[in-house]
Amino acid sequence: xxxxxxxxxxxxxxxxxxxxxxxxxxxxxxxxxxxxxxxxxxxxxxxxxxxxxxxxxxxxxxxxxxxxxxxxxxxxxxxxxxxxxxxxxxxxxxxxxxxxxxxxxxxxxxxxxxxxxxxxxxxxxxxxxxxxxxxxxxxxxxxxxxxxxxxxxxxxxxxxxxxxxxxxxxxxxxxxxxxxxxxxxxxxxxxxxxxxxxxxxxxxxxxxxxxxxxxxxxxxxxxxxxxxxxxxxxxxxxxxxxxxxxxxxxxxxxxxxxxxxxxxxxxxxxxxxxxxxxxxxxxxxxxxxxxxxxxx
Amino acid sequence: xxxxxxxxxxxxxxxxxxxxxxxxxxxxxxxxxxxxxxxxxxxxxxxxxxxxxxxxxxxxxxxxxxxxxxxxxxxxxxxxxxxxxxxxxxxxxxxxxxxxxxxxxxxxxxxxxxxxxxxxxxxxxxxxxxxxxxxxxxxxxxxxxxxxxxxxxxxxxxxxxxxxxxxxxxxxxxxxxxxxxxxxxxxxxxxxxxxxxxxxxxxxxxxxxxxxxxxxxxxxxxxxxxxxxxxxxxxxxxxxxxxxxxxxxxxxxxxxxxxxxxxxxxxxxxxxxxxxxxxxxxxxxxxxxxxxxxxx
Numbered sequence: 001x002x003x004x005x006x007x008x009x010x011x012x013x014x015x016x017x018x019x020x021x022x023x024x025x026x027x028x029x030x031x032x033x034x035x036x037x038x039x040x041x042x043x044x045x046x047x048x049x050x051x052x053x054x055x056x057x058x059x060x061x062x063x064x065x066x067x068x069x070x071x072x073x074x075x076x077x078x079x080x081x082x083x084x085x086x087x088x089x090x091x092x093x094x095x096x097x098x099x100x101x102x103x104x105x106x107x108x109x110x111x112x113x114x115x116x117x118x119x120x121x122x123x124x125x126x127x128x129x130x131x132x133x134x135x136x137x138x139x140x141x142x143x144x145x146x147x148x149x150x151x152x153x154x155x156x157x158x159x160x161x162x163x164x165x166x167x168x169x170x171x172x173x174x175x176x177x178x179x180x181x182x183x184x185x186x187x188x189x190x191x192x193x194x195x196x197x198x199x200x201x202x203x204x205x206x207x208x209x210x211x212x213x214x215x216x217x218x219x220x221x222x223x224x225x226x227x228x229x230x231x232x233x234x235x236x237x238x239x240x241x242x243x244x245x246x247x248x249x250x251x252x253x254x255x256x257x258x259x260x261x262x263x264x265x266x267x268x269x270x271x272x273x274x275x276x277x278x279x280x281x282x283x284x285x286x287x288x289x290x291x292x293x294x295x296x
Numbered sequence: 297x298x299x300x301x302x303x304x305x306x307x308x309x310x311x312x313x314x315x316x317x318x319x320x321x322x323x324x325x326x327x328x329x330x331x332x333x334x335x336x337x338x339x340x341x342x343x344x345x346x347x348x349x350x351x352x353x354x355x356x357x358x359x360x361x362x363x364x365x366x367x368x369x370x371x372x373x374x375x376x377x378x379x380x381x382x383x384x385x386x387x388x389x390x391x392x393x394x395x396x397x398x399x400x401x402x403x404x405x406x407x408x409x410x411x412x413x414x415x416x417x418x419x420x421x422x423x424x425x426x427x428x429x430x431x432x433x434x435x436x437x438x439x440x441x442x443x444x445x446x447x448x449x450x451x452x453x454x455x456x457x458x459x460x461x462x463x464x465x466x467x468x469x470x471x472x473x474x475x476x477x478x479x480x481x482x483x484x485x486x487x488x489x490x491x492x493x494x495x496x497x498x499x500x501x502x503x504x505x506x507x508x509x510x511x512x513x514x515x516x517x518x519x520x521x522x523x524x525x526x527x528x529x530x531x532x533x534x535x536x537x538x539x540x541x542x543x544x545x546x547x548x549x550x551x552x553x554x555x556x557x558x559x560x561x562x563x564x565x566x567x568x569x570x571x572x573x574x575x576x577x578x579x580x581x582x583x584x585x586x587x588x589x590x591x592x
Contacts (some may be wrong), residue, residue, distance in 0.1 A: 027448075028453070028457075028473075029453055029456040029457050029460065031456060031460065032448055032452065032453070032456045033448065036448070083407060083408075083411060086404075086407065088402070088403035088404045088407060089404050089407070106384070107384035108382075108384045108385050108459055109456065111379060111382065111384060111385065111407065112379075112448075112452050112455060112456055114411075115379060115410075115411075115414070115447075115452050116447055116448035116452045118411070118414060118415070119414070119443050119444075119446045119447030119448065119450075119452065120443075120447055120448065122418050122439060122443035123440060123443040123444055123447060125439075126436045126437075126439035126440040126443060127436070127440045135432070136431070136432035136433045136435075136436050137432045139432075139436060140422045140423070140432050140435060140436065141422075143418060143421075143422035143439065144419060144422040144423045147415050147416075147418035147419040147422060148415075148419050150415045151411075151412055151415030151416050151419055152323075152328055152329065152332070152408075152412035152415065152416065154415075156328065156408050156411050156412045156415065157324070157325055157328070157412075159408060160325040160327060160328045160405065160408055161324075161325050163404055164325065164327065177324075
């Protein structure tokens with residue numbers, strides 16, 4: 001299969017869903033709606049929604065009813081980027097090659113745009129509309145999955161420890177905590193959302209969960225490597241920002257070559273966890289490789 | 297009935313629920329858990345959870361299964377206070393007689409404590425635990441209700457317009473937009489959550505919705521009056537802060553005496569909307585009066 005055309009086809013479907021969820025019609029109050037759209041349509045790769053879709057496909061499921069749920073993963077991801085970029089947090093000026101949300105709309109509107117996107121995710125999840133493709137019980141399980149991954153036992157916790165670790169000696173367990181929570185939790189949840197939607201059995205869910213955890217880890221190692229080796233143009237943000245902020249990363253523990261080796265090893269393990277699945281899981285397998293080979 | 301003893305009894309039940317939802321045991325990362333608890337247990341009156349409970353009682357329903365859902369309304373309310381107080385927003389130093397969350401824990405942790413509380417509300421709502429007191433379908437309706445009231449079409453929208461109106465000429469429709477969204481939306485939702493939980497019929501739900509809208513309006517007029525007439529000791533925050541910030545309020549449009557008259561008139565209308573309900577709705581009736589008579 002051609003992963004590039006798979007990605008671009010799915011990205012376009014996800015983008016269409018997001019345009020429906022956050023329409024461009026003038027809405028009051030305009031500033032916060034514009035700020036939400038500015039960050040949501042900044043050229044994201046839509047990795048999380050695509051992982052959810054690919055996980056459902058791996059189980060042979062149709063995915064039209066999954067699209068709004070997958071879209072809500074991107075709303076949550078975007079909320080976290082806006083808040084993480086704030087001056088009080090990582091204080092980043094550039095994101096995906098453009099000024100960050102607070103640089104354009106001011107801090108107050110940026111905080112509220114993040115809050116708006118987070119709330120909107122749950123508006124969508126509690127009332128995804130259209131067909132009754134997914135039972136109320138399963139929707140609740142999906143909401144639980146996403147809110148836990150997004151909250152204080154997931155991304156929020158990871159961001160707290162990340163910030164509190166800046167400029168300090170960080171040991172490997174702490175680095176692992178940051179990565180599994182800040183990035184890993186939502187990637188794991190994305191795969192599980194697709195699996196729960198597609199009525200995964202217990203063993204299927206556990207295999208896909210393991211895939212999600214390994215994919216999240218591979219994603220983060222690759223991110224750390226890219227921060228060191230990518231150019232500003234490729235990354236759409238300052239290159240080497242981890243070094244500048246004195247942030248510990250995989251390469252700072254293991255060196256660049258060993259980090260690369262581990263990224264490929266983890267991706268291979270992710271693929272191994274799909275042994276019980278047939279050809280329908282090929283997109284997930286290709287995605288694991290894409291995650292470590294990407295240049296941004 | 298004695299509303300004071302009703303309020304203190306229900307407040308203690310709500311507080312117990314909140315202690316269970318956000319336990320005091322040391323949780324990692326400690327800073328954000330402490331910040332969440334600091335703001336959640338700062339002596340709030342628990343008006344929103346109590347309104348939900350009283351609405352369910354008005355329909356003759358037991359309320360033990362409602363408690364975690366009612367508690368989540370307070371998690372949302374607390375998140376909104378923490379974010380509204382931030383330097384980039386209303387820049388308030390005092391809240392309920394104590395330094396605001398960001399004054400104690402710093403801006404970054406305060407933003408993340410707000411995010412953590414907001415996410416936690418949906419963790420609780422999607423998995424309230426215990427008995428199967430409420431069907432999955434009804435839980436989804438409640439999540440939709442709360443997320444919409446909290447998001448860009450509710451509180452977030454109200455806060456945006458409130459901030460963008462500071463120091464500008466504000467007309468009455470704008471003031472009304474701010475009030476119905478910033479405060480009114482979650483109070484209305486609180487009453488509706490109790491009603492939906494208690495399986496309100498269509499006409500009952502519509503009467504209780506009207507009650508919630510009027511109670512929210514009465515609450516806000518009373519708040520505006522208190523900001524002018526209360527002392528810092530009574531309010532637990534700077535008195536006269538609306539004037540200092542050049543914020544338009546009900547008294548600045550109508551004067552103090554006429555605002556008081558209107559507050560009582562609106563509370564009376566709220567009580568009128570409960571005509572189809574028996575004695576079980578007495579707490580709601582008393583709450584409408586309490587809302588305009590309170591001193592903080």
